[in-house]
Amino acid sequence: MHLKKISNFLNTRWGFFTLLTSLFWLKTIIIYCIDFSLDVSGIYQYFVLLINPIATTMLLFSLAFYLKRTIPAYLTMLLLYIANSALLLFNVIYYREFTDFMTFNVIFGYSSVSNGLSTSSMALLQPSDIIMVIDIIAVLFLLLFKFIKLDSRPIPRKSAIAVTSFSLFFLFLNITLAEISRPQLLTRTFDRTYLVKYLGLDTFTVYDGLKTAKTNQTRSDAESSDLNDIISFVKKHYAAPNSSMYGIAKGRNVIVIHLESFEQFLINFKLNGKEVTPFLNSLYNSNDTYSFSNFFNQVGQGKTSDAENLLETSTYGLSQGSLFSTLGSDNTFEAAPAILKQTSGYTSAVFHGNSGSFWNRDNTYKNMGYQYFFDSSYYNTNSNNLTEYGLKDKLLFHDSVKYLERLQQPFYAKFITVSNHFPFELDKQNTTFKAANTGDSSVDNYFVTAHYLDQAVKEFFEYLKKSGLYDNSIIVIYGDHYGISDSRNLKLASLLGKSASTWNSYDDAQMQRVPFMIHIPGTTTGGVQTQYGGEIDVLPTLLHLLGINTSKYIQFGTDLFSKQHDQVVAFRSGDFVTPKYTVINNTIYQNSTGDVITHPSAKIKKYVSKAHKKVSTELSLSDSLNNKNLLRFYVPTGFTPVNSSNYNYKNEFGQITKIQNLLGNNSTSLWSQNGNKSTIDDYTSDAPELKTTDKSSTNSTDSSNSSSSSSSNN
Numbered sequence: 001m002h003l004k005k006i007s008n009f010l011n012t013r014w015g016f017f018t019l020l021t022s023l024f025w026l027k028t029i030i031i032y033c034i035d036f037s038l039d040v041s042g043i044y045q046y047f048v049l050l051i052n053p054i055a056t057t058m059l060l061f062s063l064a065f066y067l068k069r070t071i072p073a074y075l076t077m078l079l080l081y082i083a084n085s086a087l088l089l090f091n092v093i094y095y096r097e098f099t100d101f102m103t104f105n106v107i108f109g110y111s112s113v114s115n116g117l118s119t120s121s122m123a124l125l126q127p128s129d130i131i132m133v134i135d136i137i138a139v140l141f142l143l144l145f146k147f148i149k150l151d152s153r154p155i156p157r158k159s160a161i162a163v164t165s166f167s168l169f170f171l172f173l174n175i176t177l178a179e180i181s182r183p184q185l186l187t188r189t190f191d192r193t194y195l196v197k198y199l200g201l202d203t204f205t206v207y208d209g210l211k212t213a214k215t216n217q218t219r220s221d222a223e224s225s226d227l228n229d230i231i232s233f234v235k236k237h238y239a240a241p242n243s244s245m246y247g248i249a250k251g252r253n254v255i256v257i258h259l260e261s262f263e264q265f266l267i268n269f270k271l272n273g274k275e276v277t278p279f280l281n282s283l284y285n286s287n288d289t290y291s292f293s294n295f296f297n298q299v300g301q302g303k304t305s306d307a308e309n310l311l312e313t314s315t316y317g318l319s320q321g322s323l324f325s326t327l328g329s330d331n332t333f334e335a336a337p338a339i340l341k342q343t344s345g346y347t348s349a350v351f352h353g354n355s356g357s358f359w360n361r362d363n364t365y366k367n368m369g370y371q372y373f374f375d376s377s378y379y380n381t382n383s384n385n386l387t388e389y390g391l392k393d394k395l396l397f398h399d400s401v402k403y404l405e406r407l408q409q410p411f412y413a414k415f416i417t418v419s420n421h422f423p424f425e426l427d428k429q430n431t432t433f434k435a436a437n438t439g440d441s442s443v444d445n446y447f448v449t450a451h452y453l454d455q456a457v458k459e460f461f462e463y464l465k466k467s468g469l470y471d472n473s474i475i476v477i478y479g480d481h482y483g484i485s486d487s488r489n490l491k492l493a494s495l496l497g498k499s500a501s502t503w504n505s506y507d508d509a510q511m512q513r514v515p516f517m518i519h520i521p522g523t524t525t526g527g528v529q530t531q532y533g534g535e536i537d538v539l540p541t542l543l544h545l546l547g548i549n550t551s552k553y554i555q556f557g558t559d560l561f562s563k564q565h566d567q568v569v570a571f572r573s574g575d576f577v578t579p580k581y582t583v584i585n586n587t588i589y590q591n592s593t594g595d596v597i598t599h600p601s602a603k604i605k606k607y608v609s610k611a612h613k614k615v616s617t618e619l620s621l622s623d624s625l626n627n628k629n630l631l632r633f634y635v636p637t638g639f640t641p642v643n644s645s646n647y648n649y650k651n652e653f654g655q656i657t658k659i660q661n662l663l664g665n666n667s668t669s670l671w672s673q674n675g676n677k678s679t680i681d682d683y684t685s686d687a688p689e690l691k692t693t694d695k696s697s698t699n700s701t702d703s704s705n706s707s708s709s710s711s712s713n714n
Contacts, residue, residue: 011149013065013073019148020081021057023135028053028088028201030131035092038197045197048177052200055174059167060084060202065160070152074143082136084202089132091201093125100357101192101204103329104212174199187301187321193357215327215627222628230554230621230630237618238551239540239558239565247547249520251344253473254542255464256311256414257457260304260389260421261483264295264513265496266450271436276447279458283477284515288523292560294532294579295516297481300572304416305359307480310535312336312368314555316622317572323626328364332631334553336539338369338642340412343548347371347408351400352416353379353391356649366644372656373649374403385689388425389418393456394687401463405670405679406656408663409472417456420449420483429688440491446483459685466682469670471521476542478535479514486511506589506596509575509582518545532567532579533560552636556622570615578611 009015032038032049040049064077087102094102142148178185178198185198186207195204267284269276284291299306302322309315309323312335317323323331340346349372356362356375365373379391379399386392391399396417404413419426424445433451435444457477464470484492486508490500498507516538520526536557540550544559558565569577575584581597581604582589588597588608597604625631635641648655660667670679 012151013153013155016074016077016148016151017061017065020061020077020139021054023139024057024081024084025053027085027131027135028057031088031092034128034131036095036193036196038193040197044181048174048181048198051170051177052174052198052203055167055171056200056202056206057084059164059171062160062163062167065155065163066157068154070150073154074150078139078143081139085132085136087205088201089129092129092132100362101196101201103192104205104209171203174203184301192360193355211326215330218627219629222630222633224630224633226624226628227630227634230625231634233617233621234554234556237556237558237566239562240551241544241559242561242563245561246544248523249474249545250547251410252520252546253410253469254340254346254412254476254546255469255473256412256476256478257460258304258307258414258416259453259457259477259479259515260417260419261424261481262420262450262453262479262515263483263511264293264479264515265511266447267515271447271495272434274433276433276451277454279454279461280477280515280517283517283519284528286519287526288519288521289526290518290520290561291526291528292516292533293513293528293530295478295514296512296532296534296569296571296577297479297514298534298536298569298571299481302359304480305361305364306572307478307535308359308416310557311478311538314536314539314553314557315625316536316556316570316619318626319572319619319623322359324364325360327626327629328360328367331364331367331626331629332641333368334631334636334639335368335642336542337365337371337412339543339548339553339639340546341369341371342639344410344546347411348413349374349403349407349411350414350416351396351403352376352418353381353386353396354389354416354418362649363644366647366649367642369642369647371647372403372407372652374400374652375649378403378652384692387419387421388423389421391418392430392687392689393417393419393453394430394459394685395689397456397460397463398683398685398687398690401680401683402678403653403656405467405674406653406660407669408656408659409668409670415460417453419456420446420453422483422485424449424483426452436495438491438495440488443484443488443491450483455686459683463679463683467670467679468673473521474545475517475519476538477515477517477519478538479516481514482512484511504594505584505587506582506594509571509577509584509589512571518542520545529560531560531565532569532577533557533565534569536570537565552639554625554631554634556618566614568611568614570618572619574615574619576611576615578607581608581611583608583612 010019029050038049040046060080061077063080064073067073067076091102094100175186182194182198185194192204195207199207266277268281275281283289297307298310298316300317301320302309302317302324305322305324306317309317313333318326337346337348341348348370350361350365350370351374352361353376356373356377362373362375376390379385379395381391385395397415400415407413423442426445426449430452431448432455433448435448436446438444461470464473464475489508489511490503493500493503516533518541534557537560538557540555540557541560543550544561550559567579577583577591580591582591588600588604589595590597600608632641660669660672671677
């Protein structure tokens with residue numbers, strides 16, 4: 001009796017719609033679990049994952065309800081089912097090859113990753129893929145042999161509209177639930193994995209299509225003449241290098257240490273009478289370090305990725321979202337790795353214990369000219385070695401040695417730490433510093449994870465000295481963005497000797513200071529610098545120290561050591577700080593007192609107006625440069641545009657070893673200089689995980705994937 005009812009229901013259009021919707025939902029969920037590493041955790045995320053295919057599936061298939069004729073209606077529904085299944089299958093194949101999802105640029109071949117589904121794709125098929133076609137075969141069988149009969153009765157228009165409306169409502173609900181778990185999911189778009197996990201593959205594809213169309217339209221309308229105002233501004237804004245500083249680090253290795261969420265106030269700060277970061281304090285106060293006390297982060301929604309872009313290119317992030325995620329796959333850059341390689345023969349590499357696709361780094365780095373990117377797939381990422389955001393910092397530095405020592409010198413190497421990241425949680429075995437007691441766990445534990453990061457950096461420095469890299473290197477250390485958000489600064493106020501009741505926007509702005517240190521072993525003229533600057537100024541400063549002229553490049557920052565350095569520091573919001581004034585939402589604050597200037601003089605008004613115009617112009621021009629990809633029209637003399645297809649982040653240990661062997665006695669790697677012996681034994685760490693972790697060979701010779709099989713949250 002029940003079978004008869006089911007059969008009768010399937011012989012209606014409603015029944016056929018329900019069958020296809022249910023089958024596609026089930027198939028999608030199975031694929032999510034078997035083929036995609038979506039890093040789902042907790043009941044809430046699993047619930048969102050389970051419902052995210054429903055809305056778009058219903059919305060697509062309901063289009064057939066608007067067709068009254070029988071065969072066109074059934075055929076439309078069936079073709080939509082097959083097309084959606086094909087999209088799912090292609091994404092599975094692409095994911096196996098690239099550990100990423102297909103974007104519109106990949107599908108239509110516009111992107112630098114448009115090699116997409118290569119000729120080897122058939123080899124990526126697996127027996128389990130029968131799941132994606134067996135249902136289609138079954139449905140066709142049921143139709144052809146009339147186990148499912150066609151229903152000639154059309155769906156009433158009101159019913160069709162009702163299904164469409166319900167689908168849109170359900171989609172809105174899905175987006176709302178996703179935003180609750182992951183705020184700014186659609187605006188920041190830091191990882192395609194998150195969009196698929198929370199919103200589903202169809203929604204991601206549509207969203208990416210709309211975003212791509214908008215970007216492509218902007219770029220297709222761009223002309224080389226759009227560069228005129230930018231070039232004029234940059235030339236006028238250029239600051240000539242300080243002759244006493246120019247080239248003082250020429251030919252040295254450059255090691256960049258990215259201090260995650262690290263704020264300036266931590267430097268020289270004591271909690272309960274104990275220094276939070278004793279080693280970084282010693283560097284900051286030494287004569288062989290140029291330290292900057294008035295250095296600000298300038299990131300937007302792209303957070304860490306914005307900081308990287310600012311440092312690598314001396315251009316700003318976008319007003320909304322992440323430049324890396326939104327434009328990084330296709331943008332033309334004049335970035336540090338390419339400039340250093342082409343002017344001075346530098347090898348470049350990034351070391352980061354998180355998924356390569358996070359912030360779209362695996363694509364953006366190629367366009368920047370990074371030769372090597374060692375992501376989490378190159379490290380031992382068992383659960384004991386990880387924080388919520390990737391490999392623990394002590395392990396990152398330690399386990400990177402086997403790659404670092406093989407790089408040809410001089411090299412430009414960046415280490416991106418993650419342990420000091422919100423919510424600032426660290427397992428007990430690594431906790432050696434007592435937390436604060438403000439009542440906010442994230443504020444309290446901030447000092448614990450910062451201390452751990454300080455220890456990790458100290459261990460790395462000791463290795464550099466023992467291995468011999470130290471004396472021939474320049475080490476750049478910087479904080480990428482704030483750690484404690486404005487909403488939590490009130491909890492922090494008392495520890496800083498301030499009152500939560502009088503805390504205001506001026507105080508929030510001053511908390512955007514982050515450390516910036518340039519450590520040059522052997523230099524004795526260092527010390528704390530008081531000039532104002534920001535992340536936009538790092539690239540021209542660094543290049544001048546290395547003896548590289550920056551006048552021919554488009555850079556919005558200026559050399560911090562130059563007498564012509566611009567000390568107006570722009571925030572991505574359009575607010576800004578200067579040595580005398582801080583301007584937030586058009587309110588002017590006096591830096592010396594922190595008070596609002598309620599009746600500014602004509603002189604102050606003129607000064608602030610000029611600074612505001614400069615900030616607005618600079619941000620607008622930077623946005624135009626990146627959104628329109630204008631650097632494709634601008635090739636500096638002697639500079640060759642980066643060809644991203646020259647870089648492949650697979651089996652990189654094999655790549656660097658091969659180059660080393662080919663060079664033979666001409667190899668300049670540390671390994672070669674050490675008599676073809678590893679320097680790993682020079683590394684001393686108290687990381688408890690190393691007692692159970694392979695110290696030398698883990699993931700070094702068998703790293704064949706470009707991205708990690710596991711991702712993490714940010």
